[in-house]
Amino acid sequence: MEITKCAAAGTMESSDAYVEIEPCENALVVELQSVVQAQFGDAIEATVRQVLSECGVKAAKVRVVDRGALECVIRARVETAAMRGKGEA
C-alpha cells in the first residue's frame, strides 16, 4: 500500500516515540534518533522496518525520534503513522 501523505503518531514524552512518515518514490528510508541508540539502535530500526513491511509499506521516508519507548510502543506508533499516511486512519 502506498503512503500518500505526510502523517505522524506518538509524542516526545519519555518512554514514547514520535514517528513521522512521508511519501518517497522507490525507496524506504528510515532515520532514527534515540536516547538508547547505543543499547537498542539496531533493534529499533529492525522493528520499524518489520512493522512497515507488515503494513505493506515499500516506499516511504520515516523519521523516528525515540525517547526510550518499549518495542510494543514503537510498533504501535509506526503502525499508526503508516495507516494515517495511507489515509486509513
Added chain:
Amino acid sequence: METKLVKSIREAVQLSGLKDGMTVSFHHHLRNGDFVLNMVMEEIAALGLKDIFVNASSLFDVHTPMLQHIENHVVTGISADYISGGLGRPISQGIMDKPVQFRTHGGRPSDISLGRTPIDVAFIAAPTADPMGNCSGKYGKSACGSLGYAFADAMYAKKVVVITDNLVQYPLQDFSISEDYVDYVVCVDAIGDPKGIVSGTTQITRDPVGLVMADLAAKVIEASGLLKDGFSFQTGAGGASLAAASFLKDIMLKKGIQGSFGLGGITGYLVDMLHAGCFRSLLDVQCFDLKAVESIRSDPRHQEISAMHYASPSSRSAAVDSLDVVILGATEIDTDFNVNVHTDSNGYIMGGSGGHSDTAAGAKLAMIIAPMFRARLPIVTDRVTCISTPGRDIDVLVTQGGIAVNPKNVELKQRLTAAGLPVVDMQALKEKAERITGKPNRLPKGDRAVAEVIYRDGTLLDTIYNVK
C-alpha cells in the same frame, strides 16, 4: 577591636596567600543557587593563578563556568562527592588531564581530617556571619539551614574565608562555625539565588509505579524486624523515597512506634514525621527544602551535624553507625548488588555517591528502591558501569516487579517471605525486565580514566572511563 572584614573576595584571596598549585575548598549547601564558587574562581583566574585543585563537597550545573577555568589551566584538579551533568558530561568527554576524584560525604571530611587531602584556603558560603567570622546557615535571605559539610573545611584548612550576604553585629547568636577557625570575612551583595538553594517543596511521586515501589519499601521495613521503638531512618529526596517515608509514617503512627532519629539531607517529610512523633530528633547535615530550614532554625529537636558526625569513617563514631534503615536510589544495580549512582546509562557522569556508600555501610538495612527499567533501560545488569557502593553493603532491592534480597542476608529473606512479600531472585528479576525491554547492547568502554571513585576509607573502589 580589629575585625577580619576585608573589602572584596579578591583581597581575601590575596591575603590568604593562595599560590599556583594550591588547593581551595567549597561546600554545597547553596546547591544549584550557589554564587560563591563562581565568584571566587573568577577572582582566582583574574589574579592569574594556575594549577589550582578544587575540593568541593558537590558541584552543580550552576558551576559550569568552571569549564572555562579548566580550559585555561586555572583549575587542573577536582575532588567532589557529587557532580551533576552540566560538568559531568564534559568531564566524561575528557576535558581534564588528571582524573577527577570522587569521594563520599563521609570520606571527604575523613580524608581532610587525616591530612590526605590538605586544603590551603577554604571558602565558606555563610547566609549569616558577624565581622569575626562566627557564621550560620539558618538565618538571612540566602538561608540554607545546616552547614554540615563546611565544618571539616573550617577546622582543617590553613586559611578560612567566610563569605556572607548578611553581616550582623558581633557576636552572632546561635552560630554554627565559630570565629576561632576563621581568618577573613567578606560581605557581598548576594551569595546565592534562594530559588536554587532550597526547593519550595519536595514532592511525593504520583507515578503509579513509584507508589507501588514505595508501598513495598514500607512493608519491607515493617517486616524487617527493625521497626520498633528507637528506630532510626534516612531517605533521599527522590519522589518514590519520599512516598515510602510517607507510607512508613502511616505504619509507625498506626502501631504507635516512636523512633529515635531521622538522618541526612532533611526534607519537609522528615520534619512532618518529627512533628507527628515518629522520631525524637532529626540529625541534619543538609536541608533540602524551606520547611527543613524553618525547622532547624526553630526546633531544638532538629539538630545540625557536621559531615564528620554524619558519616566519617575516621570519627570515633558517626551517626550512620547507629542507623537502622536507609532508602537509596540507583541508576544501575548488578546481580552482585553493586550499585552505580555516578554515571547514566550512556556512561556520562551525572551524580556521585554523596552519602550513598556511607549510609549503606553503616545502616543495618540498606535498601535500594528503583523501577525495573527506566524508559527502555533495565536497572539490573550483569555488571554496573561504575561501582559507587559495593554490593556487600546492600541488603535489598525493591522494584515494582518484586523484591530481591542479597543472599548474604538470610534472615531478611526469611522475614520478607514469611510476611508474604514478593521476594524474587536477582537473576530472575533481571530476566523479567529484559523480557519487556529486550537485552541492551553493552556500551564500548573508553580508553582513558576520567574519574576515580574513592571509597570512604580512602581506597580506590572503581575507575570511570571516558565516553567515546
